[in-house]
Amino acid sequence: MTSANFVVEARDASSSARVGRLELPHGPVTTPVFMPVGTGGTVRGVFHRTLAELGFALILGNTYHLYLRPGHDRIRRLGGLHAFSGWDGNILTDSGGFQVFSLAPFRTVSDDGVRFRSHIDGSYHELTPELVVEIQAALGSDIQMPLDVCLGYGVDRAEASEAVDRTTAWASRAAQAWRATGEWYEGALFGIVQGNFYPDLRRRSAEELLELDLPGYALGGLSVGEPAEVFREYLDLSAELLPGDRPRYVMGIGTPDYILHAIEQGIDMFDCVMPTRMARNGTVFTRGGRIALKNSRFADDPAPIDGDFTHPSVSMYSRAYVRHLFKSGEMLGPMIATVHNLSFLADLVSEARDAIANATFGAFKRRFLQRYLEGNERERIRSSEARTGQPVDAEVGMGERG
Amino acid sequence: MTSANFVVEARDASSSARVGRLELPHGPVTTPVFMPVGTGGTVRGVFHRTLAELGFALILGNTYHLYLRPGHDRIRRLGGLHAFSGWDGNILTDSGGFQVFSLAPFRTVSDDGVRFRSHIDGSYHELTPELVVEIQAALGSDIQMPLDVCLGYGVDRAEASEAVDRTTAWASRAAQAWRATGEWYEGALFGIVQGNFYPDLRRRSAEELLELDLPGYALGGLSVGEPAEVFREYLDLSAELLPGDRPRYVMGIGTPDYILHAIEQGIDMFDCVMPTRMARNGTVFTRGGRIALKNSRFADDPAPIDGDFTHPSVSMYSRAYVRHLFKSGEMLGPMIATVHNLSFLADLVSEARDAIANATFGAFKRRFLQRYLEGNERERIRSSEARTGQPVDAEVGMGERG
Numbered sequence: 051m052t053s054a055n056f057v058v059e060a061r062d063a064s065s066s067a068r069v070g071r072l073e074l075p076h077g078p079v080t081t082p083v084f085m086p087v088g089t090g091g092t093v094r095g096v097f098h099r100t101l102a103e104l105g106f107a108l109i110l111g112n113t114y115h116l117y118l119r120p121g122h123d124r125i126r127r128l129g130g131l132h133a134f135s136g137w138d139g140n141i142l143t144d145s146g147g148f149q150v151f152s153l154a155p156f157r158t159v160s161d162d163g164v165r166f167r168s169h170i171d172g173s174y175h176e177l178t179p180e181l182v183v184e185i186q187a188a189l190g191s192d193i194q195m196p197l198d199v200c201l202g203y204g205v206d207r208a209e210a211s212e213a214v215d216r217t218t219a220w221a222s223r224a225a226q227a228w229r230a231t232g233e234w235y236e237g238a239l240f241g242i243v244q245g246n247f248y249p250d251l252r253r254r255s256a257e258e259l260l261e262l263d264l265p266g267y268a269l270g271g272l273s274v275g276e277p278a279e280v281f282r283e284y285l286d287l288s289a290e291l292l293p294g295d296r297p298r299y300v301m302g303i304g305t306p307d308y309i310l311h312a313i314e315q316g317i318d319m320f321d322c323v324m325p326t327r328m329a330r331n332g333t334v335f336t337r338g339g340r341i342a343l344k345n346s347r348f349a350d351d352p353a354p355i356d357g358d359f360t361h362p363s364v365s366m367y368s369r370a371y372v373r374h375l376f377k378s379g380e381m382l383g384p385m386i387a388t389v390h391n392l393s394f395l396a397d398l399v400s401e402a403r404d405a406i407a408n409a410t411f412g413a414f415k416r417r418f419l420q421r422y423l424e425g426n427e428r429e430r431i432r433s434s435e436a437r438t439g440q441p442v443d444a445e446v447g448m449g450e451r452g
Numbered sequence: 453m454t455s456a457n458f459v460v461e462a463r464d465a466s467s468s469a470r471v472g473r474l475e476l477p478h479g480p481v482t483t484p485v486f487m488p489v490g491t492g493g494t495v496r497g498v499f500h501r502t503l504a505e506l507g508f509a510l511i512l513g514n515t516y517h518l519y520l521r522p523g524h525d526r527i528r529r530l531g532g533l534h535a536f537s538g539w540d541g542n543i544l545t546d547s548g549g550f551q552v553f554s555l556a557p558f559r560t561v562s563d564d565g566v567r568f569r570s571h572i573d574g575s576y577h578e579l580t581p582e583l584v585v586e587i588q589a590a591l592g593s594d595i596q597m598p599l600d601v602c603l604g605y606g607v608d609r610a611e612a613s614e615a616v617d618r619t620t621a622w623a624s625r626a627a628q629a630w631r632a633t634g635e636w637y638e639g640a641l642f643g644i645v646q647g648n649f650y651p652d653l654r655r656r657s658a659e660e661l662l663e664l665d666l667p668g669y670a671l672g673g674l675s676v677g678e679p680a681e682v683f684r685e686y687l688d689l690s691a692e693l694l695p696g697d698r699p700r701y702v703m704g705i706g707t708p709d710y711i712l713h714a715i716e717q718g719i720d721m722f723d724c725v726m727p728t729r730m731a732r733n734g735t736v737f738t739r740g741g742r743i744a745l746k747n748s749r750f751a752d753d754p755a756p757i758d759g760d761f762t763h764p765s766v767s768m769y770s771r772a773y774v775r776h777l778f779k780s781g782e783m784l785g786p787m788i789a790t791v792h793n794l795s796f797l798a799d800l801v802s803e804a805r806d807a808i809a810n811a812t813f814g815a816f817k818r819r820f821l822q823r824y825l826e827g828n829e830r831e832r833i834r835s836s837e838a839r840t841g842q843p844v845d846a847e848v849g850m851g852e853r854g
Contacts, residue, residue, distance in 0.1 A: 091776065095783040099765055120751070120776045128754055128772055136768030349522070352530055363501055366538030370530055374493065374522045381497040381783060 055238070055265060056297050063409035066289070066316030067402070072297055074192040075236040076132065076140040079108045081297060081318035082402060084309065084395045085142060086326060090115045091135045094326055095381075095388045098137045100363065104389070104396045107139045108192070110321050113185050114146030114153070118168050118175070122188040130190030142193040142321075143186050144301070146177060147242075148200045148270070159199065161216065179220040183227040187235045195268065196224030198242045203275040210246035217244045218258040225262045240266040240299060247280060249287055256291035267292045268299035273308065273322075282311055289315040306335065306398055306422050310415045313402050325395055329387035332376045335394040337418075339425020342433075343387065348373045355386075361393035457640070457667060458699050465811035468691070468718030469804070474699055476594040477638040478534065478542040481510045483699060483720035484804060486711065486797045487544060488728065492517045493537045496728055497783075497790045500539050502765065506791070506798045509541045510594070512723050515587050516548030516555070520570050520577070524590040532592030544595040544723075545588050546703070548579060549644075550602045550672070561601065563621065581622040585629040589637045597670065598626035600644045605677040612648035619646045620660040627664045642668040642701060649682060651689055658693035669694045670701035675710065675724075684713055691717040708737065708800055708824050712817045715804050727797055731789035734778040737796040739820075741827020744835075745789065750775045757788075763795035 060069040070081040086093045086101065089112045093101060101109060111131060116122060120134075128134040131141055147164075150157055154166035163178035179197045186194035197220050199213035221241055228239040241259035245251035259267065269288045272281055285300065289312075292298045297318045303309060304322025312320055325335070332344040336356040341348075343355070351369040354360040364386045375383030398418070405414035431442045462471040472483040488495045488503065489512045495503060503511060513533060518524060530536040533543055549566075552559055556568035565580035581599045588596035599622045601615035623643055630641040643661035647653035661669065671690045674683055687702065691714075694700045699720045705711060706724025714722055727737070734746040738758040743750075745757070753771040756762040762769075766788045777785030800820070807816035833844045 090780050090782060091773070092782050092784045095787070097765065097784070097787065098768060119780055120772075124752065124772075127752060128770070133754070134770065134776075135773050136770065138768075350526065350529060352535070363499065366500060366540075368530070368536065368538065370522075370526075371493070371537050374536075378492050378521055380492060380494050381786065382494045382499070384783065385497070385499065385787070 056295070058294075060407040061409075062314075062406045062411040064412050065314045067313050067406045067411045068316055068318070069403050069406045070297065070318055072318070074108065074140045074238075076138060076192055077107055079140060080403065082309075082313045082399050082406075083108060083319050084304070084399050085110050085319060085321040086392055087112075087321055087323045088137075088141075089323070090119065091131060093388075093392075094330065095385045096326075096392065098135075100389060101137075101392075102139065103363065104361065104393050105400070106392070106396065108319075109137065109139065109141060111141050111143045111189065111191070112146065112149060113143050113182060113189070113194075114149035114177075116143070116189060117146065117177075117185050118170055122185040126188035130188070132190055140192040141189070143189055143191040143195065145182050145186070145195040145197045145242075147195075147198040148301070150177065151200050159216070161219070163197065163220075179223040180227040183224050183231070183239070187228075187231045187237065190235070191237045193238045193240060193266065194228070195240055195242055196221045196228075198244060198270055200244065200271050200274075201246050203247065203280075205246050207248055207251075210244075210248055210251050214245050214251050214255045214258075217242065217255060221259055221262060221264075225264060238265040240264055240268050240297075242268045242270040242301070243288060243291065244271045245288075246271055247276060247284055249284075252284065252288050253291060256288070260293065264296075266297040266299060268301050268319075269317075270301050272300060273302045278307075281308065285312060285317075286315055289317060304395070306395075307419055309395070309398065310402065310419060313399075313406075314411065314415060325391040326388050329391040330384040332373075332383065332387060334387050334390050336425065337421055339422055339427075339429050341425075341429060343369060343373050343383075344376050345373075355390050356394065359394070359397065360390060364389050364393070458697070460696075462809040463811075464716075464808045464813040466814050467716045469715050469808045469813045470718055470720070471805050471808045472699065472720055474720070476510065476542045476640070478540060478594055479509055481542060482805065484711075484715045484801050484808075485510060485721050486706070486801045487512050487721060487723040488794055489514075489723055489725045490539075490543075491725070492521065493533060495790075495794075496732065497787045498728075498794065500537075502791060503539075503794075504541065505765065506763065506795050507802070508794070508798065510721075511539065511541060511543060513543050513545045513591065513593070514548065514551060515545050515584060515591070515597075516551035516579075518545070518591060519548065519579075519587050520572055524587040528590040532590070534592055542594040543591070545591055545593040545597065547584050547588070547597040547599045547644075549584075549597075549600040550703070552579065553602045561618070563618065565599065565622075581625040582629040585626050585633070585641070589630075589633050589639065592637070593639045595640045595642060595668065596630070597642055597644060598623045598630075600646060600672055602646065602673050602676075603648050605649065605682075607648050609650055609653075612646075612650055612653055616647050616653050616657045616660075619644065619657060623661055623664060623666075627666060640667040642666055642670050642699075644670045644672040644703070645690060645693065646673045647690075648673055649678060649686055651686075654686065654690050655693060658690070662695065666698075668699040668701060670703050670721075671719075672703050674702060675704045680709075683710065687714060687719075688717055691719060706797070708797075709821055711797070711800065712804065712821060715801075715808075716813065716817060727793040728790050731793040732786040734775075734785065734789060736789050736792050738827065739823055741824055741829075741831050743827075743831060745771060745775050745785075746778050747775075757792050758796065761796065761799065762792055766791050766795070 055073040072079045087110045157166035165176045182197040198217045245255040299319035348369040405411045457475040474481045491514045559568035584599040600619045643666045647657040701721035706726045750771040807813045
């Protein structure tokens with residue numbers, strides 16, 4: 051895969067937002083695109099057919115999870131992740147770097163790679179940049195990510211710098227391994243820019259990775275616990291470092307405000323477990339802000355989850371009914387909420403693409419977020435009052451996150 | 453509703469099997485019909501849309517569960533169970549009798565009704581025949597069942613006889629309350645024949661209930677732990693007691709052999725939680741017998757769950773993938789298996805209807821069960837050998853249940 055597989059088709063008038071078309075082995079993907087996360091080869095609680103109906107042409111899988119269970123050798127024997135899972139759209143697999151650093155106990159990092167214990171059965175494993183490429187090639191990932199060192203917010207400069215060194219060295223080894231895969235493997239390899247919250251480290255990471263001339267670039271290590279304004283600052287300065295002729299991907303963001311901010315900065319791809327995870331807990335996006343459907347005030351609410359904006363496949367379900375399902379521990383509750391949240395994000399990104407094509411993205415973003423964030427703020431006040439029994443004032447000069 | 457709402461459209465040549473059409477407030481239902489069980493207002497893990505696609509025009513709800521949560525007053529306020537749940541097909545609600553006797557602790561039965569503690573929160577409740585009619589009218593059930601006394605296998609004659617007395621008395625009070633519901637309520641009330649495993653008590657129960665001239669009749673208290681041959685004996689003798697111009701319903705059966713036997717005896721309707729419950733545990737019906745998909749021998753099996761007989765909406769999922777989902781505790785596993793099992797039973801009953809219309813039901817039943825039960829027997833041997841490490845002989849002269 052080369053940069054020729056990505057074409058920018060439209061640009062916003064007053065921001066870096068753009069509409070693009072990404073050609074992948076399992077069909078074209080229109081960007082900006084939100085990618086649902088299917089960690090273990092399944093977007094939890096969603097039939098493949100439903101994903102396709104919602105317009106998702108690219109979903110995520112995770113190398114760490116699939117390597118541990120059911121194992122990439124098994125998946126290779128069964129014809130790759132597409133044949134194994136029955137999903138015939140595109141699949142991007144994350145390298146497992148983030149998961150090793152966030153999930154696996156007893157991990158030790160060396161120049162060679164990372165050694166860790168499985169969070170499932172405690173067995174020891176070692177991932178190297180080369181093995182991670184091999185695993186993802188065995189999976190048949192349409193886009194694969196190289197092993198990287200991902201750190202949290204608040205790490206000191208020395209540690210962040212060393213992580214950049216390793217991330218670059220590993221990406222270089224990954225690129226070599228990826229270029230050595232046979233003709234049979236058509237997937238792309240993206241680079242992952244790290245550098246934590248140090249502007250010069252971000253710049254160095256990007257510059258070093260660009261030398262590898264990969265078909266796409268991602269920003270890693272953002273949305274890892276930093277305040278919203280820090281996220282925005284680092285997204286903005288990092289996005290500028292990425293080449294305009296390649297797809298740009300921010301890993302791990304999934305709220306409307308983060309997504310719209312990223313699109314404005316010229317980001318093309320994003321993913322996050324949060325929208326589907328919060329759905330399974332009963333919290334859904336609406337145009338008027340997030341709501342927790344378990345809340346007792348929905349017990350008699352006959353309205354659909356988000357008025358006209360609920361997807362037809364779940365529009366027959368009232369808030370009262372979905373609340374009943376959650377209170378009764380019924381599977382259908384998470385299933386409905388998950389489809390709803392994915393449909394919400396698919397619509398959001400689709401409308402953003404239309405707004406970019408009409409060169410009116412800024413107005414769209416303002417209008418959308420005003421209603422959405424005011425709703426979040428109302429909800430914050432409501433739940434705070436319910437908790438304390440005291441009235442709460444609305445925030446004056448409220449920012450983009452309530 | 454009167455008996456005019458049920459028309460027999462075709463009869464088998466050499467058995468009592470028949471095809472009928474039952475007109476209900478939410479549309480016609482072709483019989484024989486398997487009814488999926490949606491205890492708390494949801495068939496676990498299945499979207500309403502999928503149920504409709506599978507051809508189900510009549511599902512079950514449960515009075516006991518819906519009365520306790522979310523409460524029939526709430527459902528009434530929200531326009532009834534159809535409006536509340538968003539399901540616009542027909543709903544039959546069981547009376548709660550069976551649930552009170554099988555689930556609720558501290559129950560006491562008197563002539564007036566049954567007092568019990570909620571299995572959810574321990575609160576005390578009392579159900580009377582009249583209240584049970586009122587609850588089901590509030591739910592808007594298309595078919596409602598009267599409160600009955602349901603006993604298990606092995607109960608002595610005195611207790612079984614007393615249960616028949618109460619069941620008759622309660623059905624009579626239920627019929628009076630049902631006839632007194634206003635014009636606004638269009639649902640039917642069926643009678644439930646009890647009598648445990650005493651032929652004369654079964655006969656007395658049926659005769660007493662027939663005097664109430666209800667629009668349909670059910671056989672209760674079967675498939676409660678008795679051996680298969682006892683089930684068949686009592687089904688056969690009880691089925692003959694029911695009028696041929698009304699729908700006949702056997703409560704609580706859901707395996708292919710029991711269903712086909714019931715159809716042969718002229719039964720029109722049946723329901724059971726087992727097909728969906730076993731699906732959630734990873735066991736599925738196939739034409740070649742039941743299989744437990746968690747079994748390690750499916751780990752590399754690329755075949756769909758049941759070859760050509762898997763429903764198109766789940767046909768892209770291999771046994772290997774579904775096993776992976778179950779081993780990983782993923783929701784999609786139970787979702788796929790549930791759709792498959794419901795689709796299997798919908799197909800079975802649909803093919804049975806065709807065979808009846810062609811007057812070839814007997815041959816269809818033999819052919820279907822031969823392959824199915826041989827498969828069950830193979831599976832029994834396989835799992836026994838896996839457990840003991842010893843070879844097992846196939847049963848000679850195997851009956852209809854392996």
